[in-house]
Amino acid sequence: MSDFTVWLIIAVAKVIVVMVVLLTVVAYLSWFERKIVAHIQSRWGPERVGPHGLIQPLADGAKFLFKEDPTPEGVDRFVYFFAPFLALSLAMTTIAVMPLGPQVRIFGHDIWLSVVESDLSLLVVFAITALSVYGVALAGWASNNKYSLLGGLRSTAQMLSYELSLTMSVVGIVLMTNPNTLSLRGIVEAQRGTATLPGASHWFVFPQILGFVCFFISAVAETNRSPFDLAEGEQELVGGFHTEYASFKFAMFFMAEYAAMVTASFMISVLFFGGYLSPFPETQAFHWTFYLPAAMALIGGVLLVPHGLRYHTALGRVLLPVMGLALIGVGIVCALSGVIGIIQGPFWLAAKVFVVLFIYVWLRSTLPRIRYDQLMAFGWKFLLPVSLANVVATSLLVALRMNR
Amino acid sequence: MPLASYAVVLSAILFGLGALGFVFKRNIITIFMSIELMLNAVNLSFVAFSRMRHLLEGQVFVFFVIVVASAEAAVGMAIIMQVARNRQSLNIERIDLLKL
Amino acid sequence: MTVELILFLLLAVVAVGGAINLIAQTHPIHSALSLIVVMVALAGIYLLLGAELLAMVQIIVYAGAIMVLFVFIIMLLNAGKEERTAISRAATYLGVPCGVLLTAVLGWRMAMSQPGPLAPGADTEGMSRELSTLLFTRYVFPFELTSILILVAILGVVVLAKREM
Numbered sequence: 001m002s003d004f005t006v007w008l009i010i011a012v013a014k015v016i017v018v019m020v021v022l023l024t025v026v027a028y029l030s031w032f033e034r035k036i037v038a039h040i041q042s043r044w045g046p047e048r049v050g051p052h053g054l055i056q057p058l059a060d061g062a063k064f065l066f067k068e069d070p071t072p073e074g075v076d077r078f079v080y081f082f083a084p085f086l087a088l089s090l091a092m093t094t095i096a097v098m099p100l101g102p103q104v105r106i107f108g109h110d111i112w113l114s115v116v117e118s119d120l121s122l123l124v125v126f127a128i129t130a131l132s133v134y135g136v137a138l139a140g141w142a143s144n145n146k147y148s149l150l151g152g153l154r155s156t157a158q159m160l161s162y163e164l165s166l167t168m169s170v171v172g173i174v175l176m177t178n179p180n181t182l183s184l185r186g187i188v189e190a191q192r193g194t195a196t197l198p199g200a201s202h203w204f205v206f207p208q209i210l211g212f213v214c215f216f217i218s219a220v221a222e223t224n225r226s227p228f229d230l231a232e233g234e235q236e237l238v239g240g241f242h243t244e245y246a247s248f249k250f251a252m253f254f255m256a257e258y259a260a261m262v263t264a265s266f267m268i269s270v271l272f273f274g275g276y277l278s279p280f281p282e283t284q285a286f287h288w289t290f291y292l293p294a295a296m297a298l299i300g301g302v303l304l305v306p307h308g309l310r311y312h313t314a315l316g317r318v319l320l321p322v323m324g325l326a327l328i329g330v331g332i333v334c335a336l337s338g339v340i341g342i343i344q345g346p347f348w349l350a351a352k353v354f355v356v357l358f359i360y361v362w363l364r365s366t367l368p369r370i371r372y373d374q375l376m377a378f379g380w381k382f383l384l385p386v387s388l389a390n391v392v393a394t395s396l397l398v399a400l401r402m403n404r
Numbered sequence: 405m406p407l408a409s410y411a412v413v414l415s416a417i418l419f420g421l422g423a424l425g426f427v428f429k430r431n432i433i434t435i436f437m438s439i440e441l442m443l444n445a446v447n448l449s450f451v452a453f454s455r456m457r458h459l460l461e462g463q464v465f466v467f468f469v470i471v472v473a474s475a476e477a478a479v480g481m482a483i484i485m486q487v488a489r490n491r492q493s494l495n496i497e498r499i500d501l502l503k504l
Numbered sequence: 505m506t507v508e509l510i511l512f513l514l515l516a517v518v519a520v521g522g523a524i525n526l527i528a529q530t531h532p533i534h535s536a537l538s539l540i541v542v543m544v545a546l547a548g549i550y551l552l553l554g555a556e557l558l559a560m561v562q563i564i565v566y567a568g569a570i571m572v573l574f575v576f577i578i579m580l581l582n583a584g585k586e587e588r589t590a591i592s593r594a595a596t597y598l599g600v601p602c603g604v605l606l607t608a609v610l611g612w613r614m615a616m617s618q619p620g621p622l623a624p625g626a627d628t629e630g631m632s633r634e635l636s637t638l639l640f641t642r643y644v645f646p647f648e649l650t651s652i653l654i655l656v657a658i659l660g661v662v663v664l665a666k667r668e669m
Contacts, residue, residue, distance in 0.1 A: 079533065120632065123560035130568025134540070137572065141533065141579045153579060160572060167564075182632065407512055411549060412614045414516045418542070420607025421523040427603065428595040431586050433532045433578055437539050440570070441523060444546055447562075449614070455553045463555050463635050464643050470565055471650045475657035477570045481577045482664035488581050494532075495586070 006109065014115045022095055026258045027057040029357065036358065037365040051308070051316030060251075067247035072144055075244070079142040084245060084252035087135025091259035094128050097121035098266050099185040101276045101345025113276075113345060114185065121184040122174070125267060126167055129222065133159045135256065136224070136231075140241035151240030154372060155224060155231035161379040162221040162228075168387035169215040172208050172394035173271050188275035200279035205272040210390045212272045214383055219264040221379065223257065226364035230372050261360055262353070269352035276345035293347040294335035301327030411452035418445035432484050432494050436477070443473050512552055519545040530585045532578045536571060543567040557632040 031046060031053060038045030046053025071080065098121075101113030118124055133156055140152010174182060177190035193202030205212050221228040231240040242253045269275060280286045301324045308320025334343050370378070422445060425438030447466045454462025484494075491499050522542035526535045543566050550559035639647055 076531075076533070079537070120556055120560055123557075123564065127560055127563040127568065130564050130572075131544075133568065133572055134575070137575055137579070138537075141575075149579065153576065156572065156576060160569070180633075407508060408553060409615065410509075410512060410516070411553060412617070413611050414519065414549070416611035416614045417520055417607055418523050420603055420610060421520070421527060423606055424599065424603035425523075425527040428599040429527065429586070431532050431583065433574065433581075433583060434526075434535050434586070437526060437532075437535055437574060441526060441539060441542060444543060444566070448546055448549065451550055451553050451555050451558060454555075460631070460635055460638055463558050463631075464638055466555075466558055467561065467639065468646060468650055470561060471654065474565060474570050475653050477573060478657050478661050479664070481573055482661040485577065485581065485665055494581065494583050 010109065010111055011115075014111075018095055018100075018115055019092075022092060022259065022262070025262060026255050027061065029258045029262070030060065030254070031057050032357070033361045033364070036361045040362070040365040051311055051313065051320050054319070064247045064251040069246045069248055072244050074144040076142045076144075079138050081249075083135050083139035083142055084249040084256070086138070087132060087256040088252045088259070090128050090132040090135065091256040091263065094125050094263045095266070097124050097184065098270065099188055099275055100349060101342070104342045104345075106342065112185075113342075117185070118183060120182050122170065122182045122187070125184075125263070126163075129166070130163060132256075132260065133163075135253075136241050139245065139253070143241070143244035145244050148241050148243045151231045151243070155241055158228065158231065158372075158375060158379070159222055159224070161376060162218045162383070165214055165379065165383040165387045166218040166222055168384065168391060169211040169218065170271060171391045172211040173204055175391075175394050175398050176204060176207065184270050184275070188270055188277060191274040192277055196281055196283060198279060198281050199274060199277050203272065203274040203277075203279075208272065208390070208394070210386065211394075212268075214387045214390065215271070216268060218379075218383060219268065220360070220363065221375070223260040223264055225257075225261065225360060227367040227370050228375055230369055230375065261357065265353045265356035265360065266349075268356050269349060273352050274348075275352075276349045278344065278348050290340055290344060291335060293343050294331045294340070297327050297331030297334060301325065301329075301331060408452040408455045411455075412449055415445045415449035415452065418442075418448065430495050430497060432487070432496055432499070435496065436480055436484070440473065440477065443469060508552055512549060515545045515548045515552070518542075519549070532583045532586075533575065536574050536578060539574075540567050540571050543571065554631060555635075557635055 034056070035045040035053065046056040049056045049059050071077075096115040097118055099112075099114045103110055103112050105111075136159065137152050137156040140148045140150075140155065143149070143152075173187060174180065177187055179186070181187065181190070187204075191199075191202050191204055193199065220226075224231060242250055245253060278289060280289045304324030304327060305321045308322075308324055309317060311317050311320055333339055419442050422438045422442035425441065426435055429435055429438065447469055450462040450466050450469070454460060487499055488494055493499070519542050522538040522545065525538035526542070529535050529538065543562060547559040547562040547567070550556075550562060
């Protein structure tokens with residue numbers, strides 16, 4: 001097997017794994033959001049379609065596939081068909097440069113756990129974010145509908161304004177890395193710190209708390225999520241830029257929004273919370289933390305099996321115990337000596353991304369929508385000066401520390 | 405460095421196409437976009453020559469060209485908006501006289 | 505035929521196709537989309553030529569902000585399809601041969617050009633770092649001047665575009 005074949009197989013395997021995981025996460029994120037919003041609002045959420053509503057995303061997907069897909073009259077055909085495709089493909093591409101784990105050794109080959117290794121991965125993410133504005137703008141325009149056009153223009157202006165403070169908040173992070181890299185992996189490695197202190201004390205969220213707040217708010221506004229979702233809220237402009245889009249194209253916008261949410265969560269975890277690094281110290285005394293993924297999977301599986309066996313529907317009595325047994329199997333595999341080193345990085349990254357996604361959904365169900373002029377005033381008159389002040393303060397402190 | 409010399413020829417082709425668009429399109433905004441295409445072609449030739457001669461000054465200049473192009477695009481768009489408001493048309497044949 | 509050359513040919517075909525589409529389309533929004541395609545293809549060519557930071561700046565600033573401004577204005581002003589008048593036909597029949605002649609002369613001269621002597625300097629490793637160092641040490645004065653230029657442009661746009669209250 002020549003070098004090139006090995007490299008090709010590894011690359012294709014990485015792409016397949018990442019794509020499958022991303023698509024599943026995007027689909028089940030809708031279930032997750034509906035359940036959490038429902039429980040915060042004291043109701044159940046999806047419960048009937050499969051045990052605990054777990055088949056709901058599959059049912060929604062089937063609905064989107066079989067529903068009628070009308071094309072309104074007078075639309076610009078090429079742009080109308082192109083816009084959701086553009087939005088979805090751009091939203092799914094940023095995961096390629098995210099560092100999912102340190103360098104590992106599988107079957108004797110050294111593999112970097114990320115699909116693409118780039119020296120400028122931070123800028124790649126911002127480039128793709130800048131291009132994803134087009135999906136919204138073109139969708140609003142192509143629909144031959146005044147309300148869609150207004151919604152699309154408003155959404156475009158909102159995304160452009162918050163992109164500025166998004167990129168400014170990250171300059172502080174780049175200043176704090178020691179050999180000053182623009183690659184996301186370099187930023188994660190700069191948060192590694194010494195082995196005796198807890199890993200969490202070196203994360204960039206503590207020195208860069210202002211940058212974190214600015215980045216988080218800008219990311220929520222950039223992905224058009226509540227409380228900044230004026231352009232697409234149902235009570236506002238009908239559906240905003242996706243009013244005229246029916247089943248499958250609407251599903252593409254829907255998935256693009258969730259994929260953008262996942263991307264923003266990845267960015268927040270990588271930039272501020274140490275990415276794939278563990279929050280515990282890397283000493284021998286804390287070696288038991290290596291068994292945490294296996295322990296969590298095992299406990300989850302052991303709790304799920306009896307709960308499933310006593311579930312009230314027949315499908316639940318079959319499906320939930322099977323899922324429980326699968327979780328127990330995963331837990332046992334994660335405790336094996338070969339796998340335990342590899343699973344650490346992705347596990348911690350997944351945990352942090354999950355927490356950030358939960359905060360996103362929490363925000364959506366709690367805060368009221370912000371009016372458009374308040375939104376634009378906040379972005380230009382408050383967030384942008386605060387991010388700039390963060391850049392100035394960080395560069396001053398870094399320069400003073402360097403001089404000493 | 406054959407790649408850079410091919411890039412220079414590509415830049416000439418793009419510049420010619422931009423000049424063509426500038427000359428015979430009638431919509432102001434499309435003319436403006438042809439100007440941006442010419443600027444991009446020039447940027448490409450700067451990068452290609454900076455690669456051929458192993459100098460980084462070419463790329464520095466491209467930076468400045470991008471910044472100036474963005475400032476010019478912003479002001480140009482504001483002017484176009486005012487002109488369109490006044491003359492109710494974006495066709496340059498209706499805008500080329502001072503008298504309405 | 506190295507991989508680089510094949511990639512370059514692909515991107516060059518996309519760029520020229522986008523440029524021809526820019527001229528051939530009647531509706532300005534299609535021309536704007538073709539220009540975005542040209543810019544992204546050019547960013548790819550910059551990557552092939554070793555200018556990584558410039559490629560990213562091209563996508564973030566040019567294709568991601570300036571072209572959004574163009575698209576925004578086209579949508580706002582509701583620009584329609586172009587009309588073909590007598591003057592535009594004359595311009596086409598006279599202009600296309602001249603344009604082709606200009607392109608041919610330019611292309612031939614540039615292909616025949618000998619590059620100057622190789623300047624002594626480092627090659628590709630860490631080019632972004634060296635580019636930024638150059639920008640902030642030797643060329644910091646033009647850099648600050650461009651920031652004043654942008655400030656002036658912002659002021660000009662605000663004055664030009666606001667309605668009389």
